[in-house]
Each structure stands twice: as C-alpha cells, then as structure tokens.
Amino acid sequence: MPDTKHDNPLTAGINITQAPQPCTLVIFGGGGDLTRRKLLPAIYNQALEGELPANFAALGFAIEQMDDGQYRDFARKGIEQFSRQPLEPDYWSDFERCLHYLQGSFDNPDAYVQLAQRLKEIESNFGIPGNRVFYLAIPPALIETCVCQLKAAGLVMPIDENSPFSRIIVEKPIGRDLESARKVNATLSQNFHEQQIYRIDHYLGKETVQNILAMRFGNAIFEPLWNAKHIDHVQITVAEEEGVGTRAGYYDSAGALRDMIQNHILQLLTLIAMEPPWIMDADVIRDHRQDILNCLRPITSENFDQHVVRAQYGPGFHHGEDVPGYRREAGVAQDSITETYIALKLFIDNWRWAGVPFYIRTGKRMPKRASEIAIQFKSVPPILFNANHDQPLEPNVLALSIQPNEGLSLRIATKLPGTKLKIFPVKMDFRYGSTFGEQSPEAYERLLLDVMAGDATLFMRRDSVESSWAWVDNILNVWASSRTRWIPEYAAGTWGPLEADRLIESDNRKWRML
Amino acid sequence: MIPKNGTSNVVTQPPKRIRIAQIESGLAALWAQFNQVNSGGHAVVMRACMSNLIIYCDTPQEAEIISQEIAPIVDIHPARILLLVGNANPSAGPLEASIAIYYTALDDGWQVCGERIDVISTTVGSDRLPSVARSQLVGDLPTTLWWASQRPPPTGGEVFFQLAELANQIIYDNVGWLNPAQGVAIMTRWVAAKQNTQIVHNLAWRRFAGWRKLISQVLDPQAAPNALEDLHTIEIAHGPHALPMTWLLAGWLASQLNWQAVDGKRLSDSELVWRFKKNHQNIKIQVKRLPKGDPLIYHLLFDWSKPGHAGRICFERLENERIGIVAAMSSVPPRAFSAHVPERSTLVSAQLAQRNRDKIFENALKSSNAMTAVFQQ
Secondary structure (H helix, E strand, C coil): CCCCCCCCHHHCCCCCCCCCCCEEEEEECCCCHHHHHHHHHHHHHHHHCCCCCCCEEEEEEECCCCCHHHHHHHHHHHHHHHCCCCCCHHHHHHHHCCEEEEECCCCCHHHHHHHHHHHHHHHHHHCCCCCEEEEECCCHHHHHHHHHHHHHCCCCCCCCCCCCCEEEEEECCCCCCHHHHHHHHHHHHHHCCHHHEEEECHHHHCHHHHHHHHHHHHCCCCHHHCCCCCEEEEEEEEECCCCCHHHHHHHHHHHHHHHHHHHHHHHHHHHHHCCCCCCCCHHHHHHHHHHHHHHECCCCCCCHHHHEEEEEEECEEECCEEECCHHHCCCCCCCCCCCCEEEEEEEECCCCCCCCEEEEEEECCCCCCEEEEEEEECCCCCCHHHCCCCCCCCCCEEEEEEECCCEEEEEEEEECCCCCCCEEEEEEEEEHHHHHCCCCCCHHHHHHHHHHHCCCCCCECHHHHHHHHHHHHHHHHHHHHCCCCCCCEEECCCCCCHHHHHHHHCCCCCCCCC | CCCECCCCCEEECCCEEECHHHHHHHHHHHHHHHHHHHHCCCCEEEECCCEEEEEEECCHHHHHHHHHHHHHHHHHCCEEEEEEECCCCCCCCCEEEEEEEEEEEECCEEEEEEEEEEEEECCHHHHHHHHHHHHHCCCCCCEEEEECCCCCHHHHCHHHHHHHHHCCEEEECCCCCCCHHHHHHHHHHHHHHHCCCCEEEEHHHHHCHHHHHHHHHHCCCCCCCCHHHHCCEEEEEECCCCHHHHHHHHHHHHHHCCCEEEEEEEEECCEEEEEEEECCEEEEEEEEECCCCCCCEEEEEEECCECCECCEEEEEEECCCEEEECHHHCCCCCCEEECCCCCHHHHHHHHHCCCCCCHHHHHHHHHHHHHHHHEEC
C-alpha cells in the first residue's frame, strides 16, 4: 500500500493501478554504469510515453566532477546507446531540463546539506511537494554510509499520510551472507521504515515473471495440475553467454550462488511455487512467497553431493571464437575456486510440493543466453500410446521463457497425419514479442514507477532476503569447511560440467536442451 | 515480394475476391499457399488470434482509409477482421467479398496475425451484412464492433443494432460528428439501455487520455492545494471537428468533480460557454473553436485564483507533439511534456484488449448529456 494518501477524484479510472506520485528521484551513484545503462534510459522511456508524473525531476549524486550540462550529456549518451526507444531530438530539450547533478562525497555531511538545499530548489522549480525517492546505485559497502547520512541530514521523512514521502531503493546484493545481510537490513531499518524500503531485484520486473501469476491464477486449467500429484519436476535455468567481463572484482568474491541463486532464482522459485494469494496486495503476495522460502529443505553436509554441483568455466569457444578460462580473465585470481556455474536439486517441504525435485542451474559462458522455468508433468501411464517401453512418450512440458524471447510454450503429444498411429510431440509457442508486436517496458521502467506509486509487490522484503541467505548459507558453510582447492571445470560454450549431468541423470531425468 | 505495411512488422498480400460461401476455405488456402511460396512448406505457420473485429464503414472511401490501419492493429492485437462497407458498388449482386491474410515473421517460420474479410454491399443490400458477419466470426473469442461511420452508432439503424448484438464491445469515434449535442444524447440513451451487457468506448476518450492524466496530476492536491475545490474558470480552444471531444472532456471534469450543469449557450459561431455549480462555487467553461488545425485540444487554462492568491495553469499544444505550460499565464513552473497523439489504429488496438466497462467514461457521457440538456441551441 502507498505510504501517503490524498484525495484526487480526477485520477479515478486513469489507466494505472496506482498513479506514480510527483517526486524527485535522487540517484546515488548517478554517474555510474547502472545509471547510464538502465536508470536514465528507463526514466526517458517513461517520460516519452507519458508515464512519469507531470511534476518530476531527477538528481544524480556522485563523486564524479560534473555540472548539470555535463550530466545531461552523460545521460544523453547513455540513452542513445541503451534506451529501448531511440532518442527523439525534438523532445530531448524538454526532457533534459528535469535532469540535475550534484557532486559530492557520500561520507561528507556537508554534501548532504547541499543535497537538501538542491532538492528544495528543484522541488520549487518543478512543483514537487517534497516527495523523494533515493536510489542507491552504489557498491554495497557504501549503503550504510549513505543511509545514515541521509537520516542525519533530515532527508528521511517519517511515514505520515500528510507529509511528503521518502522512499529508498536498494540494489542487490544485500549482504554476502546472512550475517552481513542482517547488518545491512538493520542499518536500513534504523533509518527508514520497512514500508519505505524497496529492495530491487530487476528479474521481478520482467514481463514473463509477472505473467507467472497471471498464468497460474488467471487460468483454470493449470492450477489443478500444479502440485506433486501431476508435476514430475521443475527445472529453472538462467544461462549467460558472457564471461565475467568487467565484473571480476565483485564476481570473484561472490560466485554464481550469491550472484544468481540467492536473489533472482529463489525469487522465481517462490512465484512458481507459492499458494494462491487472495488479493493483489504487496504484503499478501510477499507473505505467500515467504512461505515457500520457509519450506525450503536445507542442504546439509550429509546430502550435499546429491544436491549441489559447482564448477568453473575453462577455455573454450564463444560464437566460434577462442575465449579464456575463468582463471585467465582479467582481475581473477589464478587459483580462484569461485564457481561460475552451479546446479542444485532442492525440495519444498509442503503439502503441494512434497517429493517434487526442483533442479536449478545457472552459469556463465554457456552456449546461449537463456532463462527459463520448465514444469515437466508426469508421464501418461505406460499403456495405450505409451506402451512402447523403448520409446516412451515425451511428457508434457510447460516452459516459461524469461529471456531473451519472453513467452511460454506447451509441449503436447499429437498424432502424425497418416494411416499409421504415430505420436509426435508438438510445441505450442506463445511469444510476447511476436504475438503482441509491441515492446514490453524494461524491468527498471516498471519497477521505478512502482516505487513512485508506493507499490512494493515486486520488491523483496527483509524477511525474504534473510530467509534466502539463511538457506544459501548452508551451502556456503559446507564449501567453507571443505579444504579442497579443486573445482570441476566445463569448457566455455558448453552447458556445464558432467557432474551436473550426473546430478539429474541419477534421478533418471535430463537437463532440458535450450 | 510481399509488401510491408508502414512501420509495423506485418506483411500481407492484396485482397483476393471470393464467394461468400467459400471464405473459410479460401483463407485456409491462402495460409497453405503462403507456406509453400515462402518456405517450400518447411517452416511452421501458426495463427495467433485474440479477437474478432467487425469494422463498419458507410463508404468505400472510409474503408480505404481503414484498410491502411489494419496491419498496425493486428500487429499489436492479432485478430480476424471483418470490414463491412454499407454503401458501395459491388460488381454483381448486392454483396461482394474478398479476403487477405496478414503475417509476422518469427525466427523459425511465420505467424498469421490477421485474417481479413472484406464485404461490400449496396445501400439496399446492407441489411445482409450482419448475417455474413455472424457466420464468419471465430468462436470462443471476444468480438468488437468498430463503428467507423461518421454517424452516431444508433442512427445506423438495424445494421448497427444487429452487428452490436454480435459484439462484446462497441467502439465509436465522436470526432467529426456534425451535431455533437444530438449525438451525445443518442449515445447516452443507448448506453444506458444496454445495462451492463456490453463495453462501449469512444476513441475520443482514449485520444485525450494524456490530457486527463496531465490534468489530474497538475491539479492534484499535493501539487496544487485547493485547485480542485476553488476552480472557477476553464478556457478551452480546440481545432475544427474537436467539439465533441471537448464536450466529453468537460463532461469528465463535471462528473468527477460533482459539478451540476446550470446552463450553456452559443456565444458566436465559434464560441460557447457552460456554467456549472458545486455547492456555492460557480464554474465557467468557455470553449472556442480555432479556424484551422487538427481535431485536437490546443489550449487549456484552469484558473482557481482568489484575491491575494494566484492559481492558474495554462497549457498550449507545442510543435513536435508536445504540451507546454505557458509561463506568462501560469502560477506554476513552466515545463513541456511529450504529448504524442496516438494513431487511430493504436487507439483501436489498445481498446481491443479492454475487457471491462469504463464507468468513468460512462459517467462522463452522462454528464455530457446533462450539459446537452441545459444547452440553449
């Protein structure tokens, strides 16, 4: 629910569930890569489509030395390169007026005094009633400093329906284990109310991810089958083509488990597995997602090898070109055992999912970029069309593709034309891009508007972050207690190590070919 | 080579004449033929279809314009299109039909995103059009009637009523109506009589959605305290043919802000005025038609000033599809906003996906009708 209320009958029926409210977006790290690639293009697209509040301004706040004019050039270049819609020169001059910049050090109290002063000027110029959204697009180590300084400078307003709102957006990673996540959350909580905190995971802003709920609870045919009685197993794959690239510094200390599983993939899992919410309310939906995290069976040292495989990419080919192995990447230690791939088998110990394995894999330098959730249904009985034990029928699979082609497909068995009774699997495909012919907004566009509207449905709550870390910590602890300096390797451009194949094949199942 | 339509990703072929009884088999043949010609039969051609869209036009000239809009519509909202023309000249008999298929390219094949069936009739034969439509609809899908005639729908008589019976939704456009007051009254009565059975939508309503959003935000109590309560004067200047849209805009404000229409009169050939009342507050809306321009709103001024307190905001339509706040006439900071006026095809495709009655629109229509009732012709 929004944390401020006011009565405006003219907003009734306007095609937005909750109207984004007039505000200033303050981007900490306003000169950084995330801002240039994602945030500024997102607000530009929203402005172009008339989605932004009429009274809106953005202020980049960072250490880099820039003035407003230079910042607008910086924004323009980012938008030209990364925006979903091309930059329209006719509109640019109007848009750029809402962009501002303030140079300052995040740990300098004087910078926050200047920030407060600058915000007042901007709000006066743009008719903004003091509402502020602080976006922390900064390294995790700086979160505490920025949050405490904001509070000390009086820039955090209390929750009161009659006063302007202050909201803060925090990027992942929230900590690097349970203890550090708790520390970050404690810092946030000391300075902001939980209702004011938006922990962003951009995966949750993707169209297909949102469509998971629509598909599950907007169709009568899926939900009756959505349980252990009918589902054989679930596979979640998040494959990246790229290597570690320029993120070696962060990635080598994080690895795939922290980088992908703890946040993106566990959040996807909760949406796939949650019970039906009774209302589209942020807290109700987040409660239901939290229930799934509470039911995750812990992976312990006793059953570890049957549930976890980690690996690292070695040298190989990417689109036919030689690429180095992970340890030869710039910025990576030559004896690193950081996993660039992880495969997991996990269970959700509740009534609906008892005994259904969820196989998860994610890695870098895979053959292609692909994120998918596949629900494999149980096979039909081995009689009639499925009587041939040597050639069993392919089971039905419902696959939700998250990227790059957002959509869903259903594999069904059908008779081939002809006099003989031959059954063949056919895939029915639905793709957003080709079916609707219009672009979906980028995840950041949707999520930024949600924050301006005060809708936290697609953001992570404190308990969710901490529960997922608690579960992930079990795995980290086993690794930490292991003395081995060996990690399985897979060739760059392949689908992962043999060990991962064995993990699923030991259950008489196979990874899907994507 | 198959022509590509404008900026959409859709390709199509020229319509092919066909007997009405063979429309369905003709469409299947076009589908198979396309597969053979473009891929030797190896690629998959799938069909995506979300709706039936019946489009009714009075004249071949209107149909010609609509023809250009079908590709962008089915690009966004795959559909079976029935384009019916009421006053045309078939080469033989009262009716004549043709068919065409629209495709979009997929990575590994093609997708049929539109099946188009044109049926033209003589004026006398137009009462047969609903029967053709009835037999050509795809089952299990919602049906929308787009009344593209420039007459208010109920004045279309039996053809309209029968086509409307087939539809879950009726789309019309009041821009260009010759007598807006009469049109509003007829539509209000008809909508009221439908009693929640169908969605009725005026494209003009979606056309000024950007204005509604902007107005709601700049007059929001957070941004402009007391503006909604103290508003006393509104000035609107519009281009030719945009009076019905302006009427609806005024109706929307009146319905949402609980204003009662007191009277209205024509001041000159190009100017009229309404007066409203709420509690003890009088509100005046003065409307002026500009001598030239597009059927759009060009100037909009809200005044909630009081002695000792300035409260005005004035918008002007600027070049390059922008709306600006005029500094000299406003008590709020000047700014400019992107104000792209969507193509009609975009409005239609967006509305096709709408599945609920829009009570705010219907209330606006009722208020527009109340304004008609007090208007001195």
